[in-house]
Amino acid sequence: MTPASRDERSGVVIVGSVTADVTTFSERLPARGETILGDEFTLFLGGKGANQAVAAGLAGARTSFVGCVGDDLFHDLVVDSLADAGVDLTHLRTVPGPTGIAHIRVDASAQNDIVMVPLANAHLSAEQIDAALEALAPTTSVLLTQLETPSALTAHIAARGRELGFRVILDPAPAADLPAEVWADIDIVTPNETEASLISGIEVTDAASAERAGRWFLERGVGAAVITLAAQGSCVITAEGTFVVPPLPVDAVDTTAAGDAYAGYLGAALANGAPLTEAVRLATAAGALTVTKQGASPSLPRRTDVDALLASRS
Numbered sequence: 001m002t003p004a005s006r007d008e009r010s011g012v013v014i015v016g017s018v019t020a021d022v023t024t025f026s027e028r029l030p031a032r033g034e035t036i037l038g039d040e041f042t043l044f045l046g047g048k049g050a051n052q053a054v055a056a057g058l059a060g061a062r063t064s065f066v067g068c069v070g071d072d073l074f075h076d077l078v079v080d081s082l083a084d085a086g087v088d089l090t091h092l093r094t095v096p097g098p099t100g101i102a103h104i105r106v107d108a109s110a111q112n113d114i115v116m117v118p119l120a121n122a123h124l125s126a127e128q129i130d131a132a133l134e135a136l137a138p139t140t141s142v143l144l145t146q147l148e149t150p151s152a153l154t155a156h157i158a159a160r161g162r163e164l165g166f167r168v169i170l171d172p173a174p175a176a177d178l179p180a181e182v183w184a185d186i187d188i189v190t191p192n193e194t195e196a197s198l199i200s201g202i203e204v205t206d207a208a209s210a211e212r213a214g215r216w217f218l219e220r221g222v223g224a225a226v227i228t229l230a231a232q233g234s235c236v237i238t239a240e241g242t243f244v245v246p247p248l249p250v251d252a253v254d255t256t257a258a259g260d261a262y263a264g265y266l267g268a269a270l271a272n273g274a275p276l277t278e279a280v281r282l283a284t285a286a287g288a289l290t291v292t293k294q295g296a297s298p299s300l301p302r303r304t305d306v307d308a309l310l311a312s313r314s
Contacts, residue, residue, distance in 0.1 A: 011062040011140035013166070015129055015157050017121045017148035018067045018082075018092075019100035020074040021296050023256070027108045043079035046102050046296040047121070048146040048173060052259045055264025055300045056144070057085035061271050064088040064140065067149075070120040091132035091210040095123040102189035102296075110252040110291065112169045113230045116148060116174075124149050126156050137164040142271040144263060146171045147178075151229040154178060158185035167270060171263045175199055184221030188276075190263055192228045195216055210235035211242045226280060228262065228287075234280050245280045248288040248313055249298015262287040265306065295305065 026038035041202040045054070053065040065087050069078045071094050078099060082089055082212040095263045100121045106112045127210065133143070143166035154170075155178070161168040162185040169188045171180075175198040183189075191213075200216040203209060214225035214237025224238040265286035269279035285306045293299035 009139060009141035010271050010273075010291065011064060011136065012056045012142045012144065012271045013064045013065040013066060013133065013136050013140045014049050014051065014053040014056065014264075014267075015132070015143065015145045015149070017047040017100060017116075017118065017146065018045070018050040018078055019047035019102040019116060020044075020077060021046030021102045021104055021256075023104040023106060023295060025106045025254075025294065029105055029107050029113065029265050040294075042295050043077075044295045044297050045078055046104075046257070047060075047100060048148050048171065048260055049298065050078065050082060051260035051296050052144050052146070052171070052264040052267070053082060053087045054085040054297050055261045056268040057087045058300055058302050059268035059282075059306070060263045060303045061268035061287070062139070063268070064089075064091060064136055066091040066124075067125045067128060068093050068095050068120045068128075070095060070097050072098045074099040091128070091135075093123070093128055095120050104296075106254050106256065106258055106294075109204050110255050112254065112256050114256075118148070118195070120274045121149055122233055125155060126153060127156055129153065130160060133160055133164055133166070137166070140166065140271075142167045142169065142267045142268045144169045144171065146173055147176050148174065151176055151178070155182045155185075158182055161185070169263065169267055169270075172199060173259060180220065183217065186221070187223040188226060189222050189224075190226045190228070190266065192259060193230065196225075196227045204229070204262045206232060207235045207244050213239055214242065224276060226266070226276075228259065234284060236276060236280055238276070243277065245277070246285055248285055249307065250292050252291040254299065257299055258287045258290045258298070261290040261300050264300070281310065282306060
């Protein structure tokens with residue numbers, strides 16, 4: 001078979017979780033055992049995998065999603081929300097039982113905490129992943145995955161993606177210990193400072209410490225590390241060197257899904273042939289816009305708005 005060109009393989013596939021996000025907003029978070037009155041409640045599509053798929057779709061990439069949704073009352077919320085973002089759902093499998101749930105609490109400073117219950121996500125299987133990746137390989141060059149799916153599958157997803165010629169991007173969230181052999185199959189890893197600290201054992205507080213943590217990943221076989229540092233921007237570490245992409249300051253309302261917007265836009269830009277530096281700048285703008293709105297998937301920005309933000313700050 002003749003190798004596909006970059007244009008023919010300009011798609012992005014996301015293998016990951018999908019949830020119904022139940023979010024409460026309050027002035028502060030309750031102390032242990034305390035009940036407080038909140039200000040607002042929302043119910044939207046969420047899950048790191050689904051959010052990244054929506055972000056990549058809104059970025060303009062041809063996007064496919066591989067995951068599992070329940071056959072409960074949240075099924076249509078998930079399907080309709082993904083479809084509205086232009087995401088191909090051929091490889092989204094409906095399984096008996098409840099859809100995954102995320103309970104999110106957001107305080108007045110825009111900080112949040114999250115309890116995620118996998119439920120239908122636990123049905124994701126190696127067989128489903130293999131069938132999807134083999135079908136998509138001729139048209140898709142970038143594979144995004146995270147750690148909300150069963151951890152035993154992470155090594156399989158990465159290895160199969162590498163075998164089929166995908167550029168494999170891992171968002172290691174929520175942070176978890178992974179088998180050492182996984183790293184050699186990862187082209188780009190995108191932790192925030194907390195995740196980089198937990199995984200590498202190197203406390204990340206600034207660009208210098210982020211570079212040290214990035215080198216930890218590279219020493220284990222990862223092609224490049226992109227470590228996000230919130231208000232300090234992003235530190236990109238490759239074999240050729242290290243550079244920092246500055247942040248785009250905004251007034252934050254809710255930080256939920258900022259990392260997912262970042263990952264989705266990064267994958268979309270790379271699939272369309274952008275160099276890593278340019279892709280990180282686009283991802284930075286997408287993440288910045290996301291924190292200016294409430295909710296997970298509803299806060300994910302469209303490409304026109306991302307381009308407008310970059311133009312206004314250039």
